[in-house]
Structures are given as C-alpha cells and as structure tokens.
Amino acid sequence: MTALLPPLRLTGATLLRDGEMQKRSLVIEGGVISKGPLPEVDLSGNLILPGIIDLHGDAFERHIAPRPSALFPILAGLRWTDREAAAHGVTTAWLAQCWSWEGGMRGPEFAEEVMAALTAYRPQAHTDLRLQIRCETHMPDTRARMLAAILAHGVDYVVFNDHLPEALEVADRDPHRLALWAERAGETPQTFVARLREARARSRDVPRHLCALAESFDAHDIRYGSHDDPDGDTREYYRLIGARIAEFPTTVSAAKLARAFNDPVLMGAPNVVRGRSQAGNVSAQHLIADGLCDALVSDYHYPCLAEAAWTLVDKGMKTLPEAWAMISTTPAEIMGLVDRGSLEHGKRADFVVVNAESRAIEATVCGGRLTYLAGEAGARLVSAMQRRRMAAE
Structure with missing residues (x-):
C-alpha cells in the first residue's frame, strides 16, 4: 500500500460539493478531507469529484480467466483488477463472485478461494476491494458452508439470483448455448444437465433456505x-424476505415495484453508455428517464462508470452533480458508508481529478493515497510532492 499524500491544499479546480459544482479548494491531511492553510497545488482546468463507489463488478473474472482454458492465479487477477479500477476512478469496489450450482469459477470451491485470496491481498490493495456474493437460490445444502465463509472473510453484501429456469430452457432448446455454458463450468453438456436436475430437485427447500439466510444476514448487518x-x-417475493436492493431488474414492472417500496434500483453503466442492454433487457436510460434507477454499477466494464455519468449529462438527462451522485454518493448511502461518497470535511479523502476539457481521469486518490496518476494534473501533483521533499531535506 502506498504512503499517504502529505498535507495539501488543492486549488483552482471546480469541486462537486453539497450537490453543486463550486470553485473552491480541497484540503487533505492524514487521509481525510480537512481544513486549514497548507502547501498548495494548482489544479486549474480540472474537476475534483468524489471517488467512484462500484457496488457490482465481475470484470475481475476476465483478469483471472481471459479465456475459459487460460486461468491465471487469483491473486494476480485481483492485482490487475485493482489497478484497472483505480485507473477509472474507482475507490471502493465490490467484486461480484457467484456461489452457484454451475460449478467451475462460479461454484462454492472457487468462491472460497476468491474470498481467501482477497483477504490476503486486501492489505496491499490500492482500491478498497470488497466482495459481493451472488447466491444462486437452489443451493440449500450449502447454506452453513456459505455463511461460514461469508463471516470468516467479512463479506458484507449478498444478492439472490435464480438462473435455473433460464438454464433449464437452454438445455431444452439451445444445444450450442448449453455446450458453451457447460464448457465455462468445466463440464460436459450431459454432466451439466445433471447438475440442473439436481438443483431443480431442491426447489421445495428454497423458500425456507432463503428465509434462514435473510435472518442470518440481518443478525450480522x-x-x-x-x-x-x-x-x-x-x-416483491424477494422484498418480503428482506432483500431490499434491486440489482439489474430486467423489466420496467420489476423496477416499478422496487420504486413503489422505495427500494434502491441498480443498473449497469455499460447499459447506459451503449443505450441498451447487451442481454436484451430493459434500457437503463429508459429507467433513469422514468425515475426508476438510483445508482449505476460497472457490471462488466469499469471504464463505463464515469462514461455513463457523462452520457447522462450530454443527453440532458442529468446535471453532472446528479449523474455523478449515481456512482458515488448514492451507492455510499445504499451500503451505509457514512465515511465516503462526498467531499465533506472529515470524510475519507476519496476523489478523482478529471480534466475539465477532455474528461479524462488524471488522478485517483483513495483514503488519501495516490492510486492512479496521469496527464497534466498528475505532473502537477508529482512536482508539488518533489518540491515538498526537497524543502524537507
């Protein structure tokens, strides 16, 4: 982990603070946003925005296995993911790891390996990396095992998903897609179908299983x-269990139900940038226009987080403060992270420096530590630190 930046006052930039863009300085000291006269760095021509908080990203899978048959060590994949996230302004990120009947990289064994690897890697991470477990519902026989792993490794976010109906339909109607799905799991089509049937046989136990999980999650915050x-x-079914966060609803009706109960709706930033879902589901832009989306996540592509905010600005759908809140302030509120998500005094020094003209991210600071540096803003920060070091000598 890199050392903390020295106490600095960043001047000349335009800050996002209190829901509006303001021409004022930002003081950082001891890893937090502070006050007082300190050595200055002129960042004129730049924007300073809260660090991006990503609640769901599975791009790390491609760093571990860029091809189904080309696996790299998990620790190496986490290191590469960490650097990619930082380069795109992410300061807090949940990596979405499956706990599924599918097996392979989405099975319990691999999930436990990822949890252990992240626990080992976290002390040297640039980004605040956390883990989300995507829990396939038809896994009641692994409940105790999953809970033990979650508690042992400090996992603080779980989502339920049920891809069994889709998989069963694929098995009946699409042999080619079934073969690809089986290959990804390291299975033959025949053994993969056997997995599906075993999962389906556990259907009657699923409701009690989910209620038991929900009770445990509530007990451990x-x-x-x-x-x-x-x-x-x-x-509505999941909400009655206590699962309040609606991640990637695939239809307007699902998003409307979440809004009716004031439950947060998360959509993929790539969906916004592309203008449509790669899977043919509801358009995120459509939901945002109708007030049915609260926050955006990277899904499978970190660069799209900031790009989605700018897309909403360029289309006149949101102001920059409103759009950026969808990838910073609101995710922090959803997860109860009171120490980040905005540039208020006393909060973590998590922020990005963005070239106001090109919109390129030129610096990412996480907890007062430089995690990414490039461009003119990067050069100014380096120069300021060199001057400070020379003065100290």
Missing part, C-alpha cells in the same frame, strides 16, 4: 438484495 428480477412479482 449484511446488506442483501436480488439480481435480475424478471417481473414485479419476483421483486
């Missing part, structure tokens, strides 16, 4: 929600 709700009935 673990946030939980649901993933890929296909309709309002499904969203």
Whole structure:
C-alpha cells in the first residue's frame, strides 16, 4: 500500500460539493478531507469529484480467466483488477463472485478461494476491494458452508439470483448455448444437465433456505438484495424476505415495484453508455428517464462508470452533480458508508481529478493515497510532492 499524500491544499479546480459544482479548494491531511492553510497545488482546468463507489463488478473474472482454458492465479487477477479500477476512478469496489450450482469459477470451491485470496491481498490493495456474493437460490445444502465463509472473510453484501429456469430452457432448446455454458463450468453438456436436475430437485427447500439466510444476514448487518428480477412479482417475493436492493431488474414492472417500496434500483453503466442492454433487457436510460434507477454499477466494464455519468449529462438527462451522485454518493448511502461518497470535511479523502476539457481521469486518490496518476494534473501533483521533499531535506 502506498504512503499517504502529505498535507495539501488543492486549488483552482471546480469541486462537486453539497450537490453543486463550486470553485473552491480541497484540503487533505492524514487521509481525510480537512481544513486549514497548507502547501498548495494548482489544479486549474480540472474537476475534483468524489471517488467512484462500484457496488457490482465481475470484470475481475476476465483478469483471472481471459479465456475459459487460460486461468491465471487469483491473486494476480485481483492485482490487475485493482489497478484497472483505480485507473477509472474507482475507490471502493465490490467484486461480484457467484456461489452457484454451475460449478467451475462460479461454484462454492472457487468462491472460497476468491474470498481467501482477497483477504490476503486486501492489505496491499490500492482500491478498497470488497466482495459481493451472488447466491444462486437452489443451493440449500450449502447454506452453513456459505455463511461460514461469508463471516470468516467479512463479506458484507449478498444478492439472490435464480438462473435455473433460464438454464433449464437452454438445455431444452439451445444445444450450442448449453455446450458453451457447460464448457465455462468445466463440464460436459450431459454432466451439466445433471447438475440442473439436481438443483431443480431442491426447489421445495428454497423458500425456507432463503428465509434462514435473510435472518442470518440481518443478525450480522449484511446488506442483501436480488439480481435480475424478471417481473414485479419476483421483486416483491424477494422484498418480503428482506432483500431490499434491486440489482439489474430486467423489466420496467420489476423496477416499478422496487420504486413503489422505495427500494434502491441498480443498473449497469455499460447499459447506459451503449443505450441498451447487451442481454436484451430493459434500457437503463429508459429507467433513469422514468425515475426508476438510483445508482449505476460497472457490471462488466469499469471504464463505463464515469462514461455513463457523462452520457447522462450530454443527453440532458442529468446535471453532472446528479449523474455523478449515481456512482458515488448514492451507492455510499445504499451500503451505509457514512465515511465516503462526498467531499465533506472529515470524510475519507476519496476523489478523482478529471480534466475539465477532455474528461479524462488524471488522478485517483483513495483514503488519501495516490492510486492512479496521469496527464497534466498528475505532473502537477508529482512536482508539488518533489518540491515538498526537497524543502524537507
């Protein structure tokens, strides 16, 4: 982990603070946002925005296995993910790891390996990396095992998803897609179908299983929600269990049900940037225009987080403060992170420096530590630190 930046006053930039863009300085000291006269760094021509908080990203899978048959060590994949996230302004990130009947990289064994690797890597991480468990619902026989792993490794976010109906339909109608799904799990189509049937046989135990998990999550202050709700009935079902966060509802009806109960709705930033879902689901822009989306997540592509905010600004759908809040302030509120998400005094020094003209991220600071540096703003920060070091000598 890099050393803390020295006490500095960043001047000349335009800050996002109190919900508006303000021409004022930002003081950092001891890893937090502070006050007082300190050595200055002129960042004129730049914006200073709160660090991005990503509640769901599975891009780390591609760093571990860029091809199904080309696996790299998990620790190496986490290190590469960490650097990619920092380069795109992310200061807090939940890596979405499956706990699924699918097996392979989405099975319990691999999930436990990822948890252990992240626990080992976290002390040297640049980004505040955390883990989200995507819990397939038809896994009641692994409940005790999953809870033990979650508690042992400090996992604080779980989402329920049920991809079994989709998988069963694929098995019946699409042999090619079934073969690809099986290959990803390291199975033959025949053994993969056997897994599906075993999971389906556990259907009657699922409701009690989910209620037991919810009770444990409540007892340990673990946030939980649901993933890929296909309709309002499904969203209501999970909400009754206590799963308040609606992650990637696939239809307007599911998002409307979440809004009716004031439950937060998360959508993918790539969906916003591309203008549509890669899976053919509801458009995130559509939901945002209708007031049915609260926060954006990287999903599978970190660069899209900041790009999605700018897309909303350019389309006139949001002001910059409103759009940036969807990837910073609101995610912090959803997860109860009171120490970050805005540039208020006393909060963690988590922020990004953005070139106002090119919109390129030129510096990322996480907990008062430089995690990414580039461009003119980067050069000014380096120069200021060199001058300070020379003066101290």
